[in-house]
Amino acid sequence: MTSNAKGLSMGILLALAAALGGLGCDDGEEKNKSCTTVGASDGCAEGQVCAEVTGGDPRCYAPLLLRGQVLDASDDSPIEGARVQAADENGAAVGTAAVSDADGRFELQVPAARDGDGKPASGEYSLRAQAAGYEPFPSAIRPALPIAASGASAPEGDGGWVLEGATTTILLLPLHDAGQGLGSIAGAVLGEQPAGVLVIAEGGPAPSPYGFSAADGSYVIYNVPAGEYTVRGYAAGVQLEPAGATLATGQALTGVDLAASTRPLSTVNGTVNIVETSGLTSVVLAVESTFLESAARGEVPPGLRAPPPGTPPNLNGNFSIEGVPDGRYVVLAAFENDGLARDPDLSIAGTQILHIELPPATGTVLDIPDNFKVNEALAVVSPGGPGAAIPDPVATATPDLVWGDDSGEDSYELYVYDAYGDLVWSKLDVARVTGSPNVTVAYAGPALEAGMVYQFRVRAIKDGGPIAQSEDLMGIFTYQPQGG
Secondary structure, eight states: OOHHHHHHHHHHHHHHHHHHHHHHEETTEESSOBOSSTTOOTTSOTTOEEEEETTEEEEEEOOEEEEEEEEETTTOOBOTTOEEEEEETTSOEEEEEEEOOTTSEEEEEEOOEEOTTSOEEEOEEEEEEEOTTBOOBSBTTBOOOOEEGGGOBOOSTTOOEEEOSGGGEEEEOBOTTTTTTOEEEEEEBOSSOOTTOEEEEESSSSSOOEEEOOTTSEEEEEEEOSEEEEEEEEBTTBOBOOEEEEEOTTOEEOOOOBOBOOSOOEEEEEEEEEOSSOOOBOEEEEEGGGOBTTTTBOOOOTTOEESOTTSOOOBSSEEEEEEEOSEEEEEEESOSSSSEEEOOOTTSTTOSOEEEEESOSSSSEEEOOSOEEEEEOBOEEESSOTTOOSSEEEOSSSOEEEEEOOSSOSEEEEEEEETTSOEEEEEEEEEOOSSOSEEEEEOOSSOOOTTOEEEEEEEEEETTEEEEEBOTTOSEEEEOOTTO
């Protein structure tokens, strides 16, 4: 072979190598190669992350990104400086945390198992957000919708797989007082399980302000009035030492860390009794300092549920919740859309809302002596009935509130709450109906606020006392006037 031919052949080989390198390498580094530490970028090509592979060993792929926007629910204006986190289906924090920019936009990187081509194949997330001057999201009647990793769009160039859409747009409700004079408390959850802990500043006006720790353990509690606080952390399997905090007016206090504690965790045992109907339910522990007695709802720390998070309701009898940290809790049965609700007849044992304190006086096991009485819930039809959007949008300022007629009532009591837990309107003398499967009452309270989330709740009354009520998480709607 002549020198010219050799040179030509070498040039072809070099060009081919360069072409192949451009497809599979980055500066000479192999892409999509095997790796060991899931979630880390160490050992991967630039712009890639180590990810689980369904049916195979971990490999390096483009990251999965959650992109969205944080808006003011009252006028859809962007919110700058909101802290946004992602949680998995069990409520545990995953991935990175982000702070929204001037346009309210944010980007989070979250883990996801991949198929053989690197496409996100499994994983489900929900979003949390907090900001100065706004109510935290989600809340009991403003649940975060699930976001499936499998719906991610393909990366552009070397960019990440992207999840973006209606479920990644977060609407925050302004505080009643716009947050004037309020400060914040920040720090970190230390120990082996720092992520996804419910962190509460207790000791001030109820309900107490709270936040959640991110994957790295960092947390921020916004909208805290000046005063003396005890900061506590709550999550299943996590026991933390409380920390004291003194906050001046408008102060942004930092360095309030929660160290791991050697105190043992507790177990709560009890029994659910489903009466006069069939079905299966669940039990959760809400932290007492966040509980609104009037609306019967509060914040539930990740994991404090029987059966465990991610498992459909399956209780009709004994239950047990293990790994409960010290604190005061409210025990709530049927606190989800399972067709059941707490029996509201307080003249019967086992129907009162139960408050407990852990650890118990002796040992680490608390046996609740009374059964929880649960019966069939009054059926909510609209707005916020089965299959409706959460919250269900209504365009009229006087929506019809519709529920299924009960068979044995004398009358009904109707209550409408806003997302702050405040009672907006009530009608306590709704007459029973005959000849119709449903009861319909037009809202006649104070003017509804555009963008506000509401919930209507109903109790059936017989012989002067309640005998049934609607579900805790149904009847949720938002007022969205046409053209608004």
